[in-house]
Amino acid sequence: MLKSSLVLAFLFASHASYADDFKLVIYTDQFPPYNFKNNEDQFVGINTDIVKTLCVKAKINCQFKQVPWKRAYSSVQKKG
Numbered sequence: 001m002l003k004s005s006l007v008l009a010f011l012f013a014s015h016a017s018y019a020d021d022f023k024l025v026i027y028t029d030q031f032p033p034y035n036f037k038n039n040e041d042q043f044v045g046i047n048t049d050i051v052k053t054l055c056v057k058a059k060i061n062c063q064f065k066q067v068p069w070k071r072a073y074s075s076v077q078k079k080g
Helices: 002-014 046-058 069-079
Strands: 023-028 061-066
Touching: 023 046, 023 069, 046 061
Parallel strands: 023 061
Antiparallel strands: none
């Protein structure tokens, strides 16, 4: 739950009025049933569906990347 909250908080904190080519990279890891890759190597799950819907409504190009949680957290801290 904490991981999900941090991802959603990052999504909202990162949103700003940028050009249409703005891309938000969302780091995630395997955390079924909230977010995971299915057999077709697509991100699915409850949280993934919510975030994808928010990206569409906010007109943000979102890209999901799967990395271990510690690496994702560290990467976000360095780029922030």
